[in-house]
Amino acid sequence: MSKILYLGEAVVTHEEKRAWIMLVVSVIAYAGYVAVVLGRQDGGSLTAVPYVGALLWTVGGAMVASIVAEIVMGMANPRASRVKDVRDREIGRLGDHVGQAFVIIGAVSAMLMAMAEWDWFWIANVIYLCFVLSAVIGSLAKVIVYRRGVPQW
Amino acid sequence: MKPTRVTNTIRALRFAHDEMTQADLAERIGVTRQTVIAIEQGRYSPSLEMAFRIARVFGVRLDDVFQYPDSEEVAP
Known part of the structure; x- marks a missing residue:
């Protein structure tokens, strides 16, 4: 068989x-957090909902889930290369650059909301949302660039 | 739209060099096989240094591996 069609690895x-x-872990974790917070609203004001525990557990859970998923991925295909080359580094920098914009948007939004004396609920949640958007959009940018x-420039 | 207008003949050159695999070429130029695939398909434009390394593997000149089309003609 022709070696030119070699497809030994993914x-x-x-x-x-x-x-x-x-990307997947960030979306699922945030969706879970939103579901928990909205589930506790019970017709009242959102700012009265106890959100701190859910937020911290979601952030911690997402970090653990990412680590576990990477371990499982490694165990599922132990022969797969983990080499990172110049293209990976270029795409990584591009994705981080795209995601970073949302961290800045979150920080500026939180600063303005604090100055306007918004409720802590909204300040904490806009920061968390922008962290999630940073991870999701940054990862999405990486995946699109890997594919396309x-x-x- | 393709991310680069640079075209290449790497696939043909691999075939002409004892059907060299993408993995073999990747190992010789120090990148992953996925990067060789991306270069072959025009989804990634390699650095000048990497382009020279690829040409050297095949023992040919740089413009025997990579081609850049003439500028698009501007409509009058």
């Missing part, structure tokens, strides 16, 4: 799999 790099894990190619 076409997805280790770094792309990590971007997928980050590194843009030239």
Whole structure:
């Protein structure tokens, strides 16, 4: 059989799999958090809902889930290469750059909300939302670039 | 839209060099096989240094591996 059609390994790099894990875990974790908070609202004001525990557990749970998913991914295909090359680093920087914008948006929003004396609930939640958006949009950018190619500029 | 206008003949050159696999080429130029696939498909434009390394693997000149089309003609 022709070696030119060699397809011994998956076409997805280790770094792309990590971007997928980050994307999926972030979306599921935030959806779970929103469901818990809205479930506790019970017709009252959102600012009266106890959210701190749910938020901290969600953040911690997402970190643990990402680590576990990467371990499972490694165990499922122990021969898969974990090498990171120049293309992975370029895509990683691009994704981080895209995601970073949302961290800044979150920080500026929180600052303005604090100055306007908004409830702590909204300040904490806008920061958390922007962290999630940073992870989701950054990971999405990485996945798209892995699939469609590194843009030239 | 393709991310780069650079085209290449890496696939043909691999075939001409004893059907070299993408994994073999990747190992020789120090990247992952996925990066070789992306370069072959025009989804990734390699650095000048990597382009020279690829040409050297095949023992050919740089423009035997990579081609850049003439500028698009501007409508009058």
